[in-house]
Amino acid sequence: MLRVIMCQNMNITSIQLHIINEDKLKAFATLTIEECFVIRDIKIIRGHSGLFVAMPAKKGKDGVYRDIAHPINQSTRSELEEKILIAYQEQSKALNEGPKPPIVHDINSESLNEIKVAQ
Numbered sequence: 565m566l567r568v569i570m571c572q573n574m575n576i577t578s579i580q581l582h583i584i585n586e587d588k589l590k591a592f593a594t595l596t597i598e599e600c601f602v603i604r605d606i607k608i609i610r611g612h613s614g615l616f617v618a619m620p621a622k623k624g625k626d627g628v629y630r631d632i633a634h635p636i637n638q639s640t641r642s643e644l645e646e647k648i649l650i651a652y653q654e655q656s657k658a659l660n661e662g663p664k665p666p667i668v669h670d671i672n673s674e675s676l677n678e679i680k681v682a683q
Contacts, residue, residue: 579651593648603633608652617645
């Protein structure tokens with residue numbers, strides 16, 4: 565078995581959001597890593613203790629939902645959740661200020677400050 569560990573310095577290059585704003589489901593996110601790997605259908609959900617990120621899942625024949633793609637350690641999960649939730653909060657704030665084009669969050673490994681409006 566080949567074992568490769570790439571979690572350190574993972575470069576999330578883009579987060580795209582589709583705001584839903586239903587009672588519990590707030591948005592869908594698409595995450596791009598290193599401009600070469602995409603994870604779609606990440607959900608942002610409002611739970612009892614606030615917002616959380618749910619990775620894409622598929623219902624098995626036994627009725628149990630299993631993640632299709634997910635971080636394999638807590639530090640990677642925390643990094644993904646933090647960046648996705650920051651992008652969601654920024655886009656939600658922008659939407660509350662009035663109608664604007666959708667925002668694509670271009671992210672480098674050091675900051676979330678490079679945000680551009682999708683053309």
